[in-house]
Amino acid sequence: MMQVTRSLFLSLGFAGALLLGGPAFSQAGAEARVLKLNHTDTPSGARHQAAELFAKRVEELTRGKYRVLVFHSGQLGNDPQSIKAVAEGRLDFTASATGSFASLVPELNLTALPYLVDSYEQGWRLYDSSPWLHKQFGKMAAKGVRHVATWEAGFRSFTTRSPMTRPADAAGKKMRVFPNDMIKWIMESIGYEPVVIPVTEVYAAIQQGQVEGQENPIDTIRALRFHEVAPHIVLTQHVYSPLPFVASEALWTKLSAAERDQFSIAAREAATLSRRLVKEADERNLEAMGRAGAKVIRPDLAAFRKVMSGVYARAEKVYGADVQAILKDARSDSVAAGR
Known part of the structure; x- marks a missing residue:
């Protein structure tokens, strides 16, 4: 209980x-x-x-x-x-x-x-x-x-049933997402078919083979034990969440x-x-999940960044100038920090 x-x-x-x-x-x-x-x-x-x-x-x-x-x-x-x-x-x-x-x-x-x-x-x-x-x-x-x-x-990354080191590994597979346009579009840009499932039902959905895996921040992945049913932790860190x-x-x-x-x-x-x-x-959680049998994959992010870049153009068609507005704030903040 x-x-x-x-x-x-x-x-x-x-x-x-x-x-x-x-x-x-x-x-x-x-x-x-x-x-x-x-x-x-x-x-x-x-x-x-x-x-x-x-x-x-x-x-x-x-x-x-x-x-x-x-x-x-x-x-x-x-x-x-x-x-x-x-x-x-x-x-x-x-x-x-x-x-x-x-x-x-x-x-x-x-x-x-x-x-x-x-x-x-x-x-x-x-x-x-x-x-x-x-x-x-x-x-x-x-x-x-x-x-x-x-x-x-934290930053969202994947847990998958089978290894994923490049976007091509996602082709034809189903990936759990929460109801969000950008997350759905990101999954489609990689090659996944997005499936909306409440987070409280995701563990069972992966365990039963309904989806290949899910994406969430590392703290959430460990807290909800997704690595037990999708043991490949793929550190794409594609969205700050x-x-x-x-x-x-x-x-x-x-x-x-x-x-x-x-x-x-x-x-x-x-x-x-x-x-x-x-x-x-973050690192302590990854080490703990590794000791429990999970495999941590640190892929080359260049390929993921490239296929996901198309999401911006797709977003501009729907949200117009708001895309550049949030980008401006993110970039000006980054510049102010000397990055």
Whole structure:
């Protein structure tokens, strides 16, 4: 049976109100309002550690006025379901890949353009300071979702059932993707047939041979144990894929200015933790998966960059000037860093 988080154990008395979807209050003094945070990582992943820190800091900063229950492994729904629930005010918080929010703001598909950034530091600066990106995040509020901070997941790479060292190895095979135009187009540019499957169902889909494999950041690959069923880890690092942490706008508008500051501080502290954990753990995670029998493949990226470059022209036909706008922010950031 899946372990329930520490926060949930501490709040079993609130189960009735939780299941009804409404706020619950502490039995001691009706002071603590209980909020819900759902994500699809497992307890061993960096996303869950960030979520637990966020919950801890919210309780501390608000002096117990708010308590956050953390649900891992998609206990309250997969990523699209969680985003929909946040938008509708049925869930208070979630964190998911930026491209997942394209269901609310289609332009956010562009954050999954291949090789948009080349390092964690460049990616952090882009997400922290890009005028174009902050404009897109700002649009989400009208859809019921408030961007609060950006947590980390890392660069996406493949895990496959059979070795892949060049794009030609993908021909005629099916690859799991999440619902995102850029990711689908990237798979097609390599030669895969993209198949949309919720992340909580991917392990079984690979195990049963429905797809050749999947692509995700290294931390997610290990946390969800995809290397057990697709043992070839192919380090293409084709998309930088951090995690916008969002709140329900229905909740956010009811908070005082001081409370919004407190929640924002907690979310940013969690972001700092997740960035450090993910960056520092990449090689350790690869080594651990290698010891468990996975084979790490470091292909020549030139061939992958070449076939994926066509995705940019395809994107411009749909998104027009927004492609150059995000490129400008990514490149100006890179130049400012002396790269």
